[in-house]
Amino acid sequence: MKAKAAPSESTSSLNSRSFHKPVGAREREEKSFKAIKKDETNKKSQILDEEMKNRQCKQLTIFNQQQEDIEGLRQTLYTTKAGMKFMQKKFQEEFSSLGMHIHGLAHAASGYHRVLEENRKLYNQVQDLKGSIRVYCRVRPFLPGQSSFSSTIGSMQDDSIGINTASRHGKSLKSFSFNKVFGPSATQEEVFSDMQPLVRSVLDGYNVCIFAYGQTGSGKTFTMSGPRDITEKSQGVNYRALGDLFLLAEQRKDTFRYDIAVQMIEIYNEQVRDLLRVHFICFIFVFLNVFDTLEIRNSSQKGLSVPDASLVPVSSTYDVIDLMKLGHKNRAVGSTALNDRSSRSHSCLTVHVQGRDLTSGAVLRGCMHLVDLAGSERVDKSEVTGDRLKEAQHINKSLSALGDVIASLAHKNPHVPYRNSKLTQLLQDSLGGQAKTLMFVHISPEVDAVGETISTLKFAERVATVELGAARVNNDTSDVKELKEQIATLKAALARKEAGSQQNNILTTPGGSEKHKARTSEVEIHNSSIMTKKSESCEVEEITVNSPPWPPVASPGQTYREEDPSFGSSEWVDKVMVNNRQDEMRRVESLWGGGMTDNGISVLPEDFYRRDVSSDSSRIFSEHSYNIFMGNNNSADDLDAATSESSEPDLLWQYNQTASKMSSTTSTIESTKAKKPVSRPIRSPQLRNSNTVTRPLVNGSRGTKQVGLAADMKRKASVRR
Numbered sequence: 001m002k003a004k005a006a007p008s009e010s011t012s013s014l015n016s017r018s019f020h021k022p023v024g025a026r027e028r029e030e031k032s033f034k035a036i037k038k039d040e041t042n043k044k045s046q047i048l049d050e051e052m053k054n055r056q057c058k059q060l061t062i063f064n065q066q067q068e069d070i071e072g073l074r075q076t077l078y079t080t081k082a083g084m085k086f087m088q089k090k091f092q093e094e095f096s097s098l099g100m101h102i103h104g105l106a107h108a109a110s111g112y113h114r115v116l117e118e119n120r121k122l123y124n125q126v127q128d129l130k131g132s133i134r135v136y137c138r139v140r141p142f143l144p145g146q147s148s149f150s151s152t153i154g155s156m157q158d159d160s161i162g163i164n165t166a167s168r169h170g171k172s173l174k175s176f177s178f179n180k181v182f183g184p185s186a187t188q189e190e191v192f193s194d195m196q197p198l199v200r201s202v203l204d205g206y207n208v209c210i211f212a213y214g215q216t217g218s219g220k221t222f223t224m225s226g227p228r229d230i231t232e233k234s235q236g237v238n239y240r241a242l243g244d245l246f247l248l249a250e251q252r253k254d255t256f257r258y259d260i261a262v263q264m265i266e267i268y269n270e271q272v273r274d275l276l277r278v279h280f281i282c283f284i285f286v287f288l289n290v291f292d293t294l295e296i297r298n299s300s301q302k303g304l305s306v307p308d309a310s311l312v313p314v315s316s317t318y319d320v321i322d323l324m325k326l327g328h329k330n331r332a333v334g335s336t337a338l339n340d341r342s343s344r345s346h347s348c349l350t351v352h353v354q355g356r357d358l359t360s361g362a363v364l365r366g367c368m369h370l371v372d373l374a375g376s377e378r379v380d381k382s383e384v385t386g387d388r389l390k391e392a393q394h395i396n397k398s399l400s401a402l403g404d405v406i407a408s409l410a411h412k413n414p415h416v417p418y419r420n421s422k423l424t425q426l427l428q429d430s431l432g433g434q435a436k437t438l439m440f441v442h443i444s445p446e447v448d449a450v451g452e453t454i455s456t457l458k459f460a461e462r463v464a465t466v467e468l469g470a471a472r473v474n475n476d477t478s479d480v481k482e483l484k485e486q487i488a489t490l491k492a493a494l495a496r497k498e499a500g501s502q503q504n505n506i507l508t509t510p511g512g513s514e515k516h517k518a519r520t521s522e523v524e525i526h527n528s529s530i531m532t533k534k535s536e537s538c539e540v541e542e543i544t545v546n547s548p549p550w551p552p553v554a555s556p557g558q559t560y561r562e563e564d565p566s567f568g569s570s571e572w573v574d575k576v577m578v579n580n581r582q583d584e585m586r587r588v589e590s591l592w593g594g595g596m597t598d599n600g601i602s603v604l605p606e607d608f609y610r611r612d613v614s615s616d617s618s619r620i621f622s623e624h625s626y627n628i629f630m631g632n633n634n635s636a637d638d639l640d641a642a643t644s645e646s647s648e649p650d651l652l653w654q655y656n657q658t659a660s661k662m663s664s665t666t667s668t669i670e671s672t673k674a675k676k677p678v679s680r681p682i683r684s685p686q687l688r689n690s691n692t693v694t695r696p697l698v699n700g701s702r703g704t705k706q707v708g709l710a711a712d713m714k715r716k717a718s719v720r721r
């Protein structure tokens, strides 16, 4: 800029000077000025050229540099790409190997689960084989109004529980192990789902017993039935078990046909009472504070331990709900200081299931006892007096009898004192038989119940050591069934003949019928001693004595008719037997008392029927229902007694014996009759239950005869073996 300024300055100064100078000088000056100017311009252009050159040079250098950089970048990109590709490949390889590894792990995991499941099954099988009683423990939550600050429950795992105890040496934790432990928050559904497989095995022909044990107020009734106001969610084991059986029966309907019926009894003050019987006589009994007591018959090979209790067919959960309502209404419940609705009796809901394989014709019979025991109680705590005290004493006595039985079984003692209480008699088949048994032990979390809790859990641990032997399926193959049917038919024929000739004897003996009329009750009483064997023939006595009342207790809106297809198809019943028995019944009924028929046969007075037998068909139905659960008829009972503990050859032996007996009998029927006096009294179930003439008979004699017979048959079987 200075260089530029300088010429303009000099030009202006030259102009001003040249203005004062002469023309020649001025021209010279102008020339020299122009030359200078030219030089300057040249110089300028030279400088500019140089600058341009420099700039170009710089740009070239920059360009070259950038080229180099780009080349470098290209190289880097190339190597990066290659690296990326390599990494990608490696990653893919690793990924696929990881995938394979994960696949392998998943396979191993599923295998592990399978093994676990198998282990569980095997464990259960071992338990089944050993026949160990399964023991589940359930802890009741604190009740509303109770302080939950201090609980006796110190620890709780899936299969063990620790109880805090205070001793002289300070606090300690006592641990107990069971098959399963349910905490206070366990729902009814969770509880049931764990025992569902056990319940379902009834449909496969097993006998199952689930019983709830624990001190009063610990939640036994809650587990077995539910709370006072039962909802679908709070339903207990009883409802759920039956609902599940119906569901499964429905699912299997293409291959199996199942018939399900229930009985519900209670043991109150050492008396067995039917909870499903609604009869006007019942109300009279309640009014008079006298209740009909029933017999327990463990010798019954057909699964009816209390054959006289109402046996009610059920085909839906609604039937069950109605029945349970009735049962619970009839059950003895009272208020104590420990539980405002304390069960004062042991209740037992028995579910009888008979299934027929539609392809093979094999018949399976299973039965399930669902027992809600009355709670043990310390009378000083429950503050009971009077009747409640008497009840408590009976409850404690029977529970201690249960303890004795468990102790004997645990020690494998040769003698087990089942007969010391009705409760142990009832549970005999489940505690010492081939049943699958589950005990639900209940405990309360309160600190002041710790003593009872510890003794309850100790008892439960002892129960878990009892080994019953392998559970067995009660199945009749079609061959066996056929043989039994044949035997039954033969026996029926024999009975008909015997009854016919006996009748002739009576009628031909002067005053025979009169004598019989006068001695009706006497004969009934003596009958038990006369009958040294359960009638080998028609069992008319069985028809009337052992049959549950029919129609059975009708739940609201329910009627049980002869042609009701929902329960028992005709093919299950030995029709010949039923018809024969009807004839037989008519004949024998007419034999005892009343007037004379056209044929000169005596008949019962009409008011007898009015009082004791609602209708003839009801009797037939008793027989029908009874047969369904007895596997044809009672005449096969003898055979069962022998076969239940013997093998198929024994059965054939029995059959041959009967067949040969039959052939000889038909020819020498009179002599056979002379050897075996047959006395068949007629008693309707209602009359039997009316606490009148039949009472002496009920008291033990019939039961002991049954036991005697079973023992006799067993003896026979073992001698044969």
Ligand SMILES: Nc1ncnc2c1ncn2[C@@H]1O[C@H](COP(=O)(O)OP(=O)(O)OP(=O)(O)O)[C@@H](O)[C@H]1O
Residues within 6 Å of the ligand: 139, 140, 141, 143, 184, 214, 215, 216, 217, 218, 219, 220, 221, 222, 223, 226, 227, 228, 339, 341, 342, 343, 344, 373, 374, 375, 376, 442
């Ligand atoms: N798991 C539970 N969840 C909620 N409440 C329960 C539970 N178990 C029991 N209860 C409540 O505790 C109270 C006592 O229960 P429950 O009557 O079943 O005892 P219990 O052992 O049958 O008594 P008892 O032997 O005197 O008949 C009831 O009010 C019942 O609703």
